[in-house]
Amino acid sequence: MTFPFTGPWTSEHDGPLPDAADVLVIGGGIIGVMTTYFLALRGVRVVLCEKGRIAGEQSSRNWGWVRQQGRDPAELPIMIEALSLWRRLQRAIGEDIGLRQEGVLYLANAAKDLEGFEAWLPHAREHGLDTRMLSRGEVAAMLPHAADWKGGLWTASDARAEPWVAVPALARAAARAGAVIREHCAVRGIDVVSGRVAGVVTEAGRIRADRVVLAGGAWSSLLARVHGVDLPQLSVRATVAATVPLPQVFAGNAADGHFAFRRRLDGGYSIAPGGAHEFWTGPDALRHFGLYLPQLRRDRRSTRFRALAPKGYPDAWGTPRHWDADRESPFERCRVLDPPPNMRFLDDVRSRFGETFPSLGRPGIAAAWAGMIDVMPDTVPVVDHVATLPGLTIATGMSGHGFGIGPGFGRVVADLVEGRAPGHDLSRFRLSRFTDGSKIDLGPSL
Template sequence: MDGFPITLSTPPEHQGPLPEAVDVAVIGGGIVGLMAAWALAREGQRVLVCEKGRMAGEQSGRNWGWVRQQGRDLAEMPLMIEALRIWRGLPGPLRRATGFRQTGITYLARTEAHLAAYEHWLDGARAFGLDSQLLSRQGAETMLPNAAGWIGALHTPSDGQAEPLRAVPALARAAAEDGVTIRENCAVRGLHLSAGRVAGIETEAGAVRCERVILAGGAWSSLFLRAHGLSLPQLSVTSSVSVTGPLPELLPGAAADDRFAIRRRADGGYTLTPWSRHEFFIGPAAFRHLLPFLPQFLADPASTRFRPMAPAGFPDAWRRSGRRGESPYEACRILDPRPAAGDLSAVRQHFARAFPAIGRPPIVRQWAGMIDVTPDSLPVIDHTPIPGLTVATGMSGHGFGIGPGVAGALADLAMGRRPRHDLSPFRWGRFRRFRQPPSSAI
């Protein structure tokens, strides 16, 4: 099953009875929500995770599998260092089940400008005590064949990887054994409020009383918030992934230059992806949030291909699919966007030029995932204006690796404690200057 994303044909594992009341309800079965739920359960809280489709059915099971400190925004670094500690500290059988291993991550430079950017990042990251190091051309050649002409690299030996399809389901089983109640095929249609505060959730299977809710809905979070009168600048882009058949080992870990990225998988193949190439399907939110996102699009216009209309069923669709009375989360239980075949074909060619002894690798599967992004590419991890509702979204492609590190801070927020890390860079109100009056018309 490695490399074959979860679909609705995958039998659900978690179908227990829906409790009448819990202490905390978590909306979304990705790694961020799951790990926060597990952290709360270890404190003795009664926790329910509701997933509209399958655990890790969307981006938590469709990502590259990198667990990296390297290249992170420095604001995320404390959370990422904690995440790596948690990944590394998983009990042996669970760690093996997730496929986690520390094999290093390398950024390869084709130009002096790339190398200077890596050096600039390293200057700031040194304060965190990382083992990252700049490599000369000779150092890069020692690590990898160098037909591509890389002039140097940035390498972090302690960074790691895990197998996304295996990791979150394995973590979910462990969390369930520790008392987390998980329900798949159980969309949350909305919140129940009393005197303006959270009083429960309404699921497709019935109501559940609770006074605290964590929204970790990935690409669906903004749509859910909007239904409750809250506007959050969040858009989603698709990222395509391919998996090769078994190949000779080029390196044990992961590497990328400005064109493509590779990761050595546990099954002997490679995950092969464009480094920075996305598709954006234009929907109503693109117009609502044009101002905050415009600088991001203008800074690197070549990285995003614009599509004229978000398909029915997408979070930002012009029209909704499904039966009358059905929520959008039931109409599309698992986002399964079509991969960009042209981009993946180009990546195969880049790979062949970099590694001519192998040539164009055999591809056994391709897919795409939908990445929830914010205007500054940092997540929102904060209380919302609705008392009792905490949100963790907009991971901007960083969620899989950093998810375990977000969990403790998210649990602190949900319990009304001072967070263990500085979350001010991720505050809810930082996009206030772009705020528009919420509307239920779209």
Template sequence: MTFPIHDRSPIRFNAPLPARSDVVIIGGGVIGVMTAWFLRQKGLSVTLCEKGRIAGEQSGRNWGWVRQQGRDPGELPIMVESLAIWKQLAAEFGDGLGFRQTGVLYLAKTDREMQGFEDWTEHSRAHQIDTRLLTAAETAAMLKGAVAPWKGALYTASDARAEPWLAVPTLAAAVEDRGAILREACAVRALDIAAGRAIGVVTEHGRIACDHVVLAAGAWSRLFLARHGISIPQLSVLASVAATEPMPEIFPGNAADDDFAFRRRADGGYSIAPGGSEHDFFLGPDAFRSLGTYLSILKKEWRSSTFRPMAPKGFPDAWSTKRRWSEDEATPFEAARILNPAPNLKALGKVQDAFAKAFPSLGRPKLKTAWGGMIDTLPDVVPIVDHAPISGLTIATGMSGHGFGIGPGMGRVIADLVTGGHVGHDLGRFRFARFTDGTKIAPGPSL
């Protein structure tokens, strides 16, 4: 399989659409795929429609971290469950997922960062996670050849990594083997609504009747919901990542400080990216509408972001993107099958320089390839996982760059939410109404 997956990649999933399905899932990322997995376990018929390719967008373009460490406390119980599911999946699929429990290391350059790490360990202790603080000497001992002046680190040995563009399609194929219908290049244009309830979907290839719809469309969710009069303050930021040529192993897992982040890859190289909160934020009509809601995240999460005057043509928040359409005409989802933004090579160049400074014996890493991905986010940096104002519709979006690792656990939660099963977690932090009921919207105590 070539990487990154793009709109010219071969179609792998092309099953005929049924006239009816118990549940239709919109979106073929890790959230949609794992929701289908658990719905099939319950014996429901499931059809998953993906406008482009499975894992073509952020589910195949992320860092590949499977981490409990640093999570928002509202996400943490689901992430603990998710890690357990990842281990079960790895036992079943072996190297097909690239899953390895090699640990996550957050590196601190200041006493303030160390204090933040120490504060977060309160949450790890509450869930009996093996997170611990490391001294400067212990940190240096874990990173071969490092000379950076880190004061210490936060380390969780049980955290893991996997290969996103391998894992999600592998899991999708397994879901199909278990009886789900998966269809790529099949945009859902609209909900079919009667008496205020979603009774089906209208796709570019025809209508599917159903009892429930799950919207797991990532960066496209806001645009789809707005077509039906539902408003959410979701935006997207560009994250740039690169894969290095094979290098000597300096650490088998994942690590990050404010300058750079890296993950060991199965091919012997590293995935590297800007650390901290450096993203590219495109200013479009939705961004201007939501600016007031995002003030807190601009100060905390995106303080190093680069602001660009407009998104590329066809992107969800591009100035020219159509906001209204009829069911019998082509939609923005068909016009841009896969978001494939150009990476910020200047930012990645800084990462190469920072890496070389921290590990001088290795020199400046050579890049094999680089790519960009659009991270869908909400102003409190946690998702919406809740029933929508339209009966029969469940929203699961805004994973804020955390979706790959938490995907299996979140899929189980969503499946139970759809069917009225025992969810087992408090989803109050993720409720749809928090943006209109007077709740103070701000990022939680995550790292």
């Protein structure tokens, strides 16, 4: 299996852009692609512009889990729909995207982990999931060649897919359905006329559209702020590695407090630190520090602070916060966020993997990469119309949950854009929750 971070890239989508569209989608990650797909199926004239390449950033760099287990209660109904959509998409697009329904297992290192698992079970029962607690003996039977855990939480219906295969395949399906997709085409700004959206200005020229979806991942807040929309979104670095092919010790997806692993189609495992993430500071991080304080307190042991966001990144000190739409923008100066992996983290993960599975030993690494996860203060996204700028819909801040739930939120956003009822309660995801005096709600802790 090849990985998109280790070789040259050739654009699949470089055709001409129309002068006008019904809807313009900014961002070629899973959310933007799936929104575009569902709009195109309905016959909507939709254009997707991506500054770099489809799924070039976190949408292809994630763990690949399609997970209901452990979701925020407000996300859970949308995720259940997303899992059903994944199965339909696997059949509809005619490509093997690596979808395998082999379960997700959370493993308990301590008694408090089991308490967290128990506390989430009522949400699973409410929605009819097959989630169940596992005893120490049941975990040992499921992972007979592994070290000992105190128990686990198991959802057999959960799944996985290969993100660097799936998202480009879904983009091709959207193009076949009639969408216009253009890579290497940054949107520099939104064209505003008489206080509402009238289109966008891209590096290739203007496109008229009275509806715009901002699904720019880690870059969304930078563009939103130019238009007076305060989106308290930041990014954290997450590191992943692919091992060389190894004997199978577990077919599904698993994680404890120290590391996570899943089987891949090529016979290796994707491995990653279980909870550790790295937080780079910049102007926006300082500005929004108060909103993030509850999350930082809860995750203080797993958060690693880095002094300065690297040059060119969304929250770097030198990244412009204002620019002329007729000139080069920050989005063109950094086509793809490609942070180096933290090899010290991976060295620890390899050691833990080898200690956990002595028969396999410390695994060799075929490839390693990192991605920037766009997060919100309460770890759930913003999916909402922007009241102060009619015609703009924001769908961002997936907080590391975006790949699996992508088809569900794509369908929801498509409905929002068309003025249809989304079929789910989206109040948890409203933009105004950060300014209307609401308390930051971190949801369940697993």
